[in-house]
Amino acid sequence: MFHSAGRDRRAHRTTTLPDAPALAVLQGVSKTFGSGDTAVHALARFDLTITAGELLVVLGPSGSGKTTLLNVVGGIEAPTTGSISIAGRALTGLDAKGMSALRREALSFVYQFFNLVPTLTAYENIAVLAELTGGSVRTRVDEVLGEVGLAECADRFPAQLSGGQQQRVAIARALVNRPRLLLCDEPTGALDLDTGRSVLGLLQGLCHRDDRAVVLVTHNQAIAAIADRVLRMRSGHIVDDMHQRTPLAASEVCW
Template sequence: MFHAASRTGREHRTTTVPAASTLAVLHAVSKTFGSGDTAVRALAAFDLTIAAGELLVVLGPSGSGKTTLLNVLGGIEAPTCGAISIDGRALTGLDAKGLSALRRESLSFVYQFFNLVPTLTAYENIAVLAELTGGSVRSRVDAVLAEVGLADCANRFPAQLSGGQQQRVAIARALVNRPRLLLCDEPTGALDLDTGRSVLTLLQDLCHRDDRAVVLVTHNQAIAAIADRVLRMCSGHIVEDVHQTTPLAASEVSW
C-alpha cells in the first residue's frame, strides 16, 4: 500500500508494507572469471538478502559486478563458490533442467534492449513464453498487456511501436509467468526521459504487487531516488546499502 506525500514541492511515495518476507538470499557468493594472473573477481564473498515487495536499485561503475550479480541471481552464471536461494529454493547446484524450471516459475529478466522478435506481433512475442509455462495462453497474454497499458497494441509489430512501448511489451513478456523476482538490467538505458519515467513508474508499481521484488541495475544515479533500497557496488563488493523510507515517485525523477 502507498501513500503520497509532498516534500519541497516534489511528490514522494512512502512505502507502507507489512513485515517483509525474504525472497532471495546470496551467502558468501564469489564469482571469478579466468584463472591465474588474468583472473577477474567480479563478486567477492558477496552477502545479500532481498525482501518481497522491495525495489532494489544497484549502482556502480562499469566492472563493479552489477551485471554479474543479476546473472548469478538469475542462474545465467554459476557462482564460483557460495550459496543462492530464490523463493525458498536453492539455486546453486541445480542442473540445466532445474534452472530452467526455476526461471519459468520464480524469476524473469528485463534488458536495456528489448529483444523482441521483429516478425512477431506484441501478442506473439509474449505468447511464445506463455506457451512454455502452461495454462491459458490467451487470457494470460491479454492480462499482462492490459497490465502494462498496451491492450490495444496486441497486433502491432515491434517496428510499429515506440521505444517505450517495446520496453513495455518486454516487461509484459517477463510478467507472463508471474515471477516473484524481476531482474532488470538498464531497462531505461535506451529511452528518453519521459519514456524512461513511464517505464520506471510501471516497475515501481509492479514491485509492490503480489509480493514481488524488482532488482534494477543502472549507471544512472538519478534512478536511485525511486528505490526502497539502494546498493552501491565497487570491485565486486557492497560499499553502501541504504534503505529509503520515502522514495521519489518515478514520474518525478529527472536526469
C-alpha cells in the same frame, strides 16, 4: 542533474525490509573469471537478501559487478563460491532442466534492448513464452498486456511501436510467468527521459503487487531516487546498502 522537487528524502541504513519474506538469499557468493594474475574478481564474498515488495536499485560504475550479480541471481552464471536460494529453492546442484523450471516459476529478466522478434506481433512475442507456463495463453497474454497498459497494441509489430511501448512489451513478456523476482539490467538505457519515466513508473508499481521484488541495475544515479532500497557496488563489493523511507515517484525523476 537530479532534482528532488523539494521533497525531504530521509533514509536509514538497513539490509532488508522489515517483516518481508526473503525471495533471494546470497551467502558468501564470489564470482571469479579467469585465473592467476589475470583473474577478475567480479563478486567478492557477497552477502545479500532481496525481500518481497521492494524495488532494489543497484548502482556502480562499469566493472563494479552489477550485471554479474544479476546473472548469478538469475542462474545464468554459477558462483565460484557460496550459496544462492531463490524463493526458498537452492540453486546449487540444479541441472539445466531444474534451472529452467525455476526461471519459469520464480524469476524473469528485462534488458536494455527489447529483444522482440520483429516478425511477430506484441501478442505473439508474449505468447511464445506464455505457452511454456501452462494455463490459458490468451488469458495470460491479455492480462499482462493490460498490466503494462498496451491492451490496444496487441496486433502491432515492434516496428509499429515506440521505444517505450517495445520495452513495455518486453516487460509484459517477463511477467507472463508471474515471477516473484524481476531482474532488470539498464531497462531505461535506450529510452528518452519521458519514456524512461513511464517505464520506471511501471516497474515501481509492479514491485508493490503480489509480493514481487524488482532488482534494477543501472549506472544512472538519479534512478536511485525511486528505490525502496539502494545498493552501491565497487569492485565486486557492497559499499553502501540503504533503505529510503520516502522514494520519489518515477514522474519526478530527472537526469
